[in-house]
Amino acid sequence: MAGNPRAERAEAAPGSDSPRVGWRATLATLGRDRSALAGLVVVATVLAVATVAFVDAVVFGFLGEFGFFASLGVEQYWLAKTVWISPTAEVAPELLPPVGLENAFGQGRLAHPLGTDDRGRDVLLRLLYGSRVAVQVALVATLVGAVGGSAVGAVAGYYGGWVDDALMRGVEVLYAIPFLILVLALLAVLQARDSLLVVTATVGVVNVPEFARLIRSRVLAVREATYVEAARAAGRSHLGVVWHHVVPNSLGPVVVQGTVRVGTAILVIAALSFLGFGVSEPTPSWGAMLATARDVMLQNLWFSLWPGLAILVTVVGFTLLGDGLRDTLDPRRSQ
Amino acid sequence: MSEHLLSVDDLRTYFPTDRGVVRAVDGVSFDVRPGEVVGLVGESGAGKSVVARSLLRLVDDPGRIVGGEVRFRDRTLVGFDDPPPDGPDVSDSLPDREFSDATLSAARMRADVRGNEIALVFQDPTESLNPVVSVGAQLREVLETNRDLDRAAAREEAVAMLRAVDIPEPAARYDDYPHQLSRGLCQRVLLAMAVGCEPSLIVADEPTTALDVTIEAGILETVRDLQARYDTAFLWITHDLGVVADLCDRVAVMYCGEVVEQASVEDLFYDTKHPYTRALLDAIPRPDRTVDRFDVIPGTMPEAVDPPSGCRFHPRCPDARAVCTEVTPDCRVVADGEQPHRSACVKHDAFDADYEHSPPIDVADATDADEAGETEQGGPDDR
Numbered sequence: 063m064a065g066n067p068r069a070e071r072a073e074a075a076p077g078s079d080s081p082r083v084g085w086r087a088t089l090a091t092l093g094r095d096r097s098a099l100a101g102l103v104v105v106a107t108v109l110a111v112a113t114v115a116f117v118d119a120v121v122f123g124f125l126g127e128f129g130f131f132a133s134l135g136v137e138q139y140w141l142a143k144t145v146w147i148s149p150t151a152e153v154a155p156e157l158l159p160p161v162g163l164e165n166a167f168g169q170g171r172l173a174h175p176l177g178t179d180d181r182g183r184d185v186l187l188r189l190l191y192g193s194r195v196a197v198q199v200a201l202v203a204t205l206v207g208a209v210g211g212s213a214v215g216a217v218a219g220y221y222g223g224w225v226d227d228a229l230m231r232g233v234e235v236l237y238a239i240p241f242l243i244l245v246l247a248l249l250a251v252l253q254a255r256d257s258l259l260v261v262t263a264t265v266g267v268v269n270v271p272e273f274a275r276l277i278r279s280r281v282l283a284v285r286e287a288t289y290v291e292a293a294r295a296a297g298r299s300h301l302g303v304v305w306h307h308v309v310p311n312s313l314g315p316v317v318v319q320g321t322v323r324v325g326t327a328i329l330v331i332a333a334l335s336f337l338g339f340g341v342s343e344p345t346p347s348w349g350a351m352l353a354t355a356r357d358v359m360l361q362n363l364w365f366s367l368w369p370g371l372a373i374l375v376t377v378v379g380f381t382l383l384g385d386g387l388r389d390t391l392d393p394r395r396s397q
Numbered sequence: 398m399s400e401h402l403l404s405v406d407d408l409r410t411y412f413p414t415d416r417g418v419v420r421a422v423d424g425v426s427f428d429v430r431p432g433e434v435v436g437l438v439g440e441s442g443a444g445k446s447v448v449a450r451s452l453l454r455l456v457d458d459p460g461r462i463v464g465g466e467v468r469f470r471d472r473t474l475v476g477f478d479d480p481p482p483d484g485p486d487v488s489d490s491l492p493d494r495e496f497s498d499a500t501l502s503a504a505r506m507r508a509d510v511r512g513n514e515i516a517l518v519f520q521d522p523t524e525s526l527n528p529v530v531s532v533g534a535q536l537r538e539v540l541e542t543n544r545d546l547d548r549a550a551a552r553e554e555a556v557a558m559l560r561a562v563d564i565p566e567p568a569a570r571y572d573d574y575p576h577q578l579s580r581g582l583c584q585r586v587l588l589a590m591a592v593g594c595e596p597s598l599i600v601a602d603e604p605t606t607a608l609d610v611t612i613e614a615g616i617l618e619t620v621r622d623l624q625a626r627y628d629t630a631f632l633w634i635t636h637d638l639g640v641v642a643d644l645c646d647r648v649a650v651m652y653c654g655e656v657v658e659q660a661s662v663e664d665l666f667y668d669t670k671h672p673y674t675r676a677l678l679d680a681i682p683r684p685d686r687t688v689d690r691f692d693v694i695p696g697t698m699p700e701a702v703d704p705p706s707g708c709r710f711h712p713r714c715p716d717a718r719a720v721c722t723e724v725t726p727d728c729r730v731v732a733d734g735e736q737p738h739r740s741a742c743v744k745h746d747a748f749d750a751d752y753e754h755s756p757p758i759d760v761a762d763a764t765d766a767d768e769a770g771e772t773e774q775g776g777p778d779d780r
Contacts (some may be wrong), residue, residue, distance in 0.1 A: 288524040295453055295519075295538045296590065297512030306538065310529045 091390045098386020104379025108193055115194035118142055119345075142191070147184060150190040150344035156182040157362040165362060176368050179351070180358050188346040189368055195347040196376065199262045200327035206262070207269020208320045211320070212309065215274035217355070219281030220304050230278065237271035242333060244268050249339055261340040265330055269323060276319055280312035314391040318384050325380030332373050348373050401468075401513075402630050402762075403452070403598055404428040408465035408475065410444075410451045421447040421460065423654035426728065429598060434624060434631040436641040438677070439651035440698055445634045448651070450603045451475065452632075453511055454503070464492055469598070474510065475498045504732040513543040516591035520585035520603040526575035532572030532586045533559070536593065543594040561621050561626075581612035585619065592623050597683040600632045605640065617644055638681060642666060647736060650674050653709040654701050656728050661736040670731050670740035672716045708743065711758075716744060720755035724748070 087219050092098050123138030125131040139148040147153050154171070158178040161170040170177060176185040218229040236244065254260035277335030284290065285308055293303045334340050343350070348369040355366035410422040422444045429435045439445050450456050454474065469476035478497040485581055501510065511517075519525045527535055536555040540546055546554060552571075559567035562585040575583055584604060591599045601620075607694040617640065624631065633645055641648055641662065648665045650658040650673065658671035669675045679692040696713040699705055705712050711721035724743050731745040732738040743750040 146571070199734045288519050288521055289527045291455065292517070292519055293527075293756055294455055295517035296594070297507050297510075297543055299507060302542075306530075307527050310528065 072160045088387075088390050092386050095386045095389065097382045098389070099325070101382025101384075101386060104375060105383050108197060108376050108379065111190050112193040112197035114141070115191045116198060119191060119194055142187065144298075146187065148181065149187045149346050152182045153184070154178045155180045156180050157358060157365065158182075159362060159364050163364070167362070177364050178361065179365055180354055183353075185368055188351060189348070189372055192346040192348045192351060192369065193372070193376070195258070195341055196328045196331050197346065199258065199265065199331045199340070200324045202262050203265035203269060203327050203331075204320050204323045206266025207323065208273050208316055210266070211270040211273025211275075212277045212313075212316055214270060215277035216281050216304055216309055216312065218274070218286050219278035219310055220300070228279075230274070233271045233274045236268065237275070241268055242330065245330065246337075246339075247336065249334075256340070256342050257324060258340050261331070261334060265327055265334075269327070272323070273316060273319065276315055277309075277312050280315060281308055284308050284311045318388040318391060321384035321387055322381055325377040328373065328377055328380070330370075400430055400638075401428045401432045402433075402470065403632070404466075404468045405448075405452070406466045406468075408448065408451055408462070408467060408468055410447050410456055410460055410462045412460040414702070420701045420704065422451060423701070423704070424465070424727075425654070425656050426465075426597055427649040427656055428657055429630050429632055431597065432624075432628040432630055433647065436645035436647045436648040437632060437634045437651060438636060438638060438648055440636060442698055442701075443651040444654040444701070445636075445651055446602050448618070449517060449600045450636055451470055453515055453517060454506055455511075455517075461494075469510065469514065469523070470512070472501055472507065473497070473499045475503060507689055512594045512596065514540065514596050515598045515600060516596040518584075518587050518591050518599060518601040518604045520761075521607050522580050522587055523575055525587055528575055531572050531574055532578065532583075532619070533573075536586060536590055539590045540593050554593065555589075557588070557774050558593040561592070561623070562586070562589045562613075563622075564589075572606070579612075580608055581616065584608060584612075584616055588619065588623070592627060592629065595627065596629065598630045598632065600634070602634045603636070604633075606635065606637070608718060620644065638666075638677060641754070650677070653698055653704055655709060655741065656739075657710065657741045659728060659739040661738075664732070664734055664736065664738050668732070668738070670738055670745065671710075671742045672714045673710045676713075676715070716742075718744075718752060718755035718757050720750050720752055722758065726750075726751045 084212050092102060099144075118139055118141040122136050122140045125141070126137040137143075139150065142148050154174055155168050156178055157165070157167045157180055158174055159165045159167075159170045160177045161172050161175045163170045173183045174186070176189065177189065180183055214229050215234060218226040218233075239247075245261075245268055248264045248268070249261065252260055252264070287307075290303055290307050295308050298306070330351035331340065331347070332352065336353045336355070337345040338350075341347045341350060351369040352373075353367060355362075355369065405428065406426050407427075408422055408425045409420070412419040413422055425444070425448055427435065427437075437448065439685065445511075447456065451462050452474065454462065456462060459675075462475055463476060464477060466473065466477070470769050476497040476499050477494060479494075494590070526532060530538075533552070533555055536558060537548070537551045540551040540554055540558075541548065544551075556571055559570055564582060564585050566568055570582070572580070578586070587604075591601075605616050608616065620631070621644065623629065633640070635641060645662050647661050649656045649661070650665070650671065652673050657691070658665065658669075658674045660668075660670070663671075664673060666678065668677060673694075676692070676694045680694060681693060694713055699709065707720075707722040707724055708714070708726055711717040714721065720743055721726075726741040726743050726748055728739045728741040730737045730748050731740045731742075731747045742748075744752045764780050
């Protein structure tokens with residue numbers, strides 16, 4: 063008897079020596095895909111820059127409100143000021159070209175490698191700090207969309223019947239309206255064009271339909287799986303089954319879609335701040351920089367190039383990473 | 398009656414379809430005593446799996462339990478106030494029937510019965526495990542759900558259960574994912590899940606059908622061990638009479654949604670009382686006999702949408718007579734022994750159907766295989 067299972071074990075060996083599970087395996091597979099790797103590098107860089115900017119602009123600004131930290135010198139843009147200059151301070155002639163070039167406003171300087179904007183602020187610094195708004199809003203909004211959409215889609219798909227009909231018809235009404243127009247309409251209704259929080263929440267809610275539809279289609283397949291029935295037979299409640307079995311097995315596409323959606327959300331944030339929603343001067347954001355640059359395009363063409371490039375590279379980075387993840391997480395490809 | 402752990406009486410589970418109501422389970426009765434292994438045998442589509450799901454009230458929509466009673470110990474799992482609807486009434490649509498008040502609520506069913514009193518083991522072991530959770534964690538979760546164990550204790554118990562089902566290196570296997578294990582090992586994990594909740598009955602729905610014979614033998618060995626150790630009763634669903642002979646104490650044979658014969662294993666194999674069981678036994682290849690072709694049962698099982706009149710087996714039955722098309726036999730006691738031997742065939746004296754004087758009928762589907770069947774089985778006169 064004792065020999066029997068051992069023999070089974072030997073038969074099963076191939077899979078068990080190199081476990082293809084967990085984050086490590088995913089990263090290892092990702093590393094073999096060059097474009098995904100490039101995407102990963104871009105995303106990691108942007109995230110790192112945005113994190114530093116977030117700490118400097120938001121966390122330090124918050125801490126600076128308290129006497130103890132203020133006495134230490136902590137204030138908004140503490141780091142930027144200590145190391146260099148505040149991204150909101152005007153320090154140089156306006157509309158300078160990048161270093162090594164010359165235009166009507168003067169000679170490019172090493173102190174402002176990418177030039178200055180219409181108020182003489184350093185473009186590179188504003189670009190770096192602008193990443194914070196893009197990433198912060200895009201990540202949170204996508205998370206809101208993914209979590210909300212997954213909940214709606216999982217419940218709709220698992221329970222079916224009138225629950226499914228009610229939830230999905232509601233979601234489809236949202237889906238029928240063009241993304242940007244819906245966001246603008248909601249912002250107009252909420253009378254909150256300057257609130258980053260409201261913009262984030264709105265973009266998040268507008269993200270819900272896509273995730274809801276995506277996860278519902280997965281759940282429809284997963285709920286028929288024997289392990290779902292087995293879990294029911296073992297005495298699990300419906301919600302327990304959804305949470306422990308259905309959702310984990312439906313998340314793969316959501317992770318992929320989420321990554322791609324972060325890129326799209328960055329575009330939307332840029333478009334919104336280009337149109338004057340979400341952030342107001344002097345807070346740096348890529349979209350607002352583009353909007354300003356448009357007005358002075360004839361005087362300094364370079365100024366409009368940088369935020370555009372930043373958006374392009376970041377969005378492409380997230381999309382490449384998403385594509386790579388799709389290949390890695392797709393069970394049909396990994397087997 | 399009280400000695401029964403599980404008693405099923407006239408259970409009916411129907412599925413409405415576009416072509417009519419499929420009577421997947423149509424008046425099934427049997428019982429299981431504590432610590433007993435009962436086999437439930439039949440061809441594919443006979444309704445075995447639907448019986449298993451009906452016991453736990455896990456029949457998928459649009460299927461519905463429309464009649465009968467299932468009692469487990471002193472609890473009513475399925476029960477109705479009024480008698481079941483009769484045949485012709487339900488040919489087009491299902492009656493909307495509520496369970497009686499004595500029946501357990503859905504919440505109590507889940508909390509008190511599923512898993513901790515009656516556990517279910519499915520046919521395909523690799524499909525029955527969640528692919529994205531390690532087998533140990535799944536086992537632990539089931540134990541946490543059904544027994545009062547905290548996380549650490551459940552983990553220890555899970556490893557102990559993996560050892561109990563003869564999985565080598567249980568602590569190392571705990572963190573493995575289902576795709577890293579063979580089917581045999583997965584089925585052992587599922588057994589551990591079932592046994593680990595210490596239920597008094599395990600319903601095993603063709604648990605070894607997807608496994609090859611050597612693995613199957615190993616699993617059956619483990620099941621026998623577990624059965625002896627925990628004194629768990631089993632309802633072992635299979636179409637393999639070899640497994641039945643090997644493992645079971647008693648057997649119920651199903652055909653087209655009905656139980657046609659029920660007896661102890663010895664009686665069923667050596668004193669077969671129903672032509673269908675006889676035909677099943679004759680269809681088993683035997684190493685001690687060289688044959689040109691196997692004695693297959695002629696024809697196919699009729700669809701449960703529109704079952705034949707009278708005895709449902711009569712179109713394929715070598716013993717069929719005119720009376721078989723008219724009288725619908727219930728499964729009644731036809732021979733006494735240590736265990737009552739029940740059979741649903743009118744040729745027995747227990748049925749006062751005048752079988753002896755009824756003219757034999759032409760069995761349509763059974764033209765060529767019929768003769769061989771007659772000679773080898775010895776015909777109806779033997780009994």
